[in-house]
Amino acid sequence: MRYYRKLRFGVPSQRRSWPVCTVIPILLGVVAILGVTIGLLVHFLAVGKIYHYQGDFLISGVTYNDSCENAPSQISTDLSKDIETKMLDRFQNSSIYKEYINSQVIKLLPHPNGSSVQLQLTFKFPPAKRGIMKTEIKAVLLQMLKDNTVSWNAVPSSIKLMEISKANAEMLTNKCCGRQLFNSIRAGNRIVNGKNAQMGAWPWQASMQWQGKHHCGASLISSRWLLSAAHCFANKTNSEDWTVNFGTVVNKPYMTGKVQNIISHENFSSPGVHDDIALVQLAKEVSFSKYIRRICLPDAKMKLSENDSVVVTGWGALYMNGPLPSVLQEAFVKIIGNEVCNAPNALSGLVTDNMLCAGFMSGNADACQNDSGGPLVYPDSRKIWHLVGIVSWGDGCAKKNKPGVYTRVTAYRDWITSKTGL
Numbered sequence: 332m333r334y335y336r337k338l339r340f341g342v343p344s345q346r347r348s349w350p351v352c353t354v355i356p357i358l359l360g361v362v363a364i365l366g367v368t369i370g371l372l373v374h375f376l377a378v379g380k381i382y383h384y385q386g387d388f389l390i391s392g393v394t395y396n397d398s399c400e401n402a403p404s405q406i407s408t409d410l411s412k413d414i415e416t417k418m419l420d421r422f423q424n425s426s427i428y429k430e431y432i433n434s435q436v437i438k439l440l441p442h443p444n445g446s447s448v449q450l451q452l453t454f455k456f457p458p459a460k461r462g463i464m465k466t467e468i469k470a471v472l473l474q475m476l477k478d479n480t481v482s483w484n485a486v487p488s489s490i491k492l493m494e495i496s497k498a499n500a501e502m503l504t505n506k507c508c509g510r511q512l513f514n515s516i517r518a519g520n521r522i523v524n525g526k527n528a529q530m531g532a533w534p535w536q537a538s539m540q541w542q543g544k545h546h547c548g549a550s551l552i553s554s555r556w557l558l559s560a561a562h563c564f565a566n567k568t569n570s571e572d573w574t575v576n577f578g579t580v581v582n583k584p585y586m587t588g589k590v591q592n593i594i595s596h597e598n599f600s601s602p603g604v605h606d607d608i609a610l611v612q613l614a615k616e617v618s619f620s621k622y623i624r625r626i627c628l629p630d631a632k633m634k635l636s637e638n639d640s641v642v643v644t645g646w647g648a649l650y651m652n653g654p655l656p657s658v659l660q661e662a663f664v665k666i667i668g669n670e671v672c673n674a675p676n677a678l679s680g681l682v683t684d685n686m687l688c689a690g691f692m693s694g695n696a697d698a699c700q701n702d703s704g705g706p707l708v709y710p711d712s713r714k715i716w717h718l719v720g721i722v723s724w725g726d727g728c729a730k731k732n733k734p735g736v737y738t739r740v741t742a743y744r745d746w747i748t749s750k751t752g753l
């Protein structure tokens with residue numbers, strides 16, 4: 332009896348003496364496991380991740396051909412725009428509107444029975460929803476096609492949807508012309524009166540560097556060719572003196588390339604303002620990325636209208652005789668008709684049909700010294716950008732009644748083809 336009691340008392344007294352150094356690690360372990368489990372659950376069920384999809388469907392009977400590497404025809408643009416508008420509307424009014432980020436038409440390609448339409452879509456949702464989301468996205472697309480069978484000749488049953496990696500999603504757009512990495516935020520006008528460009532906003536912009544120093548701008552029009560101004564290369568004709576920098580910070584290039592050949596327009600004579608256009612051939616093809624892409628060349632028949640919004644970009648002076656910026660500048664300017672631009676108090680007849688004016692009669696924003704050769708770009712209805720002008724000349728910078736003058740790219744469309752095949 333005594334012995335038994337002793338034993339009973341012995342057990343609790345032994346428990347009480349468990350060393351603290353054993354209990355704390357066990358407690359910590361339990362807390363850690365709980366924490367990780369909750370973390371994983373939250374991650375899986377609540378934290379959104381970005382998912383990319385490629386969609387495809389068929390259009391019967393009509394042949395479209397827009398590989399997205401060149402400017403789309405008006406007819407391709409109209410169809411793509413209509414699909415994009417309806418797609419946006421469908422997703423924004425669907426049960427998955429919170430998960431929707433964006434969607435676009437990438438290509439319209441010829442197909443034995445008509446055309447195939449390639450879509451790219453982006454959504455954000457927690458991994459646990461992956462299965463259900465794919466079903467729902469496909470259902471929204473299917474319904475959209477069913478409702479547009481007549482207007483587009485769409486074949487609803489042909490819809491295919493596939494999840495793709497981020498790298499593949501980027502690759503789809505990198506080869507396309509005129510696509511920004513994201514839409515640049517329209518802000519103040521301060522180039523003169525521009526503002527800093529965001530990385531990837533103008534991925535076709537290049538800095539033409541002569542003996543290692545920024546001299547002019549240029550625009551990438553294919554993996555091998557850039558378009559610039561002829562006056563940039565007057566007395567600087569040796570290709571070996573030139574390098575091409577890409578990126579937004581002029582002296583910290585994202586990529587740099589050697590020049591193989593410079594072709595200035597045969598009718599340009601220095602110092603002059605006529606036929607101020609030059610092609611620069613790179614020694615090696617560039618590989619397109621989210622920060623280096625080509626700009627679309629406009630169709631020779633493309634017409635711009637007075638007051639159209641366009642953008643000029645460059646690392647030129649911030650004002651006449653002012654300092655050069657290190658971050659690429661962008662300025663939103665307006666097309667000014669040649670007649671207005673040639674008025675006696677303006678540029679009094681110096682602007683030919685092969686040139687175009689852009690800026691403001693009030694001054695405000697303009698290109699300036701060392702912006703030459705750089706792009707003046709115009710967004711089509713889908714915000715795909717086209718190269719409409721090359722910075723060429725001006726009377727001072729951003730002066731009242733003295734808008735910037737640009738080489739009119741449409742006037743040289745055939746010349747570009749004759750030299751490059753583009």
Ligand code: ARG
Nearest residue numbers: 698700701702703724725735
């Ligand atoms: N010719 C100048 C250059 O070599 C560009 C002048 C553009 N001027 C203007 N006001 N838009 O960089």
